[in-house]
Amino acid sequence: MNTSSGRKAPISKPAPQRTLVELAGLRRRLASLLYESLLMLGVLALTFMVPYLILGVVWNVAPAGWVAWLHVYLVLGAYFVWYWRRGGQTLAMQTWRLQIVRAADGRLPAASTGWLRYTLAWPSVLCFGIGLAWALVDRDRQFLHDRLAGTRVVLLPSVAGQTR
Numbered sequence: 001m002n003t004s005s006g007r008k009a010p011i012s013k014p015a016p017q018r019t020l021v022e023l024a025g026l027r028r029r030l031a032s033l034l035y036e037s038l039l040m041l042g043v044l045a046l047t048f049m050v051p052y053l054i055l056g057v058v059w060n061v062a063p064a065g066w067v068a069w070l071h072v073y074l075v076l077g078a079y080f081v082w083y084w085r086r087g088g089q090t091l092a093m094q095t096w097r098l099q100i101v102r103a104a105d106g107r108l109p110a111a112s113t114g115w116l117r118y119t120l121a122w123p124s125v126l127c128f129g130i131g132l133a134w135a136l137v138d139r140d141r142q143f144l145h146d147r148l149a150g151t152r153v154v155l156l157p158s159v160a161g162q163t164r
Helices: 026-058 065-087 091-095 111-126 130-136 144-149
Strands: 098-102 151-155
Touching (some): 026 091, 026 130
16 A cells, blocks of 8 residues: 555554353353263372272371372362363363363463362362352352352353264
8 A cells, every 4th residue: 555655554453353252051061060070080090099009008008087188189189270271171171162261361270270269169069069059149150169269161162063
């Protein structure tokens, strides 16, 4: 483009468009949670039960109860936070096309945010599911631990040819 003085007019770049995402529905998140619990059994069998069986059978040692709970907390925390940092999805979430993102900007959560979300999920689930039931009254239908951690669960768009 030439102006009357012979100079080229600057090319304007289009404004970046923010991708609109859909918040995941409650039924889909609960189904993913059920599937996730089955996967956690496998993770715990490999990283918790096998070492404790070896300790008990070979050395006749049983760690204290608080050590066992700390071990479970750390193993599952490492599983969840690693997957959330890697792509915002655990294996079950990939199946259900769900992703964890930061509520503020839609980006993947930092490790500290992942650990906060994971830690808050424990009482959310173990206190009679009160943090899950929170989604029934939350304006965005988010779980309490998501609201407190500043995260949300979104539904990813379907890939061509994919059903569900």
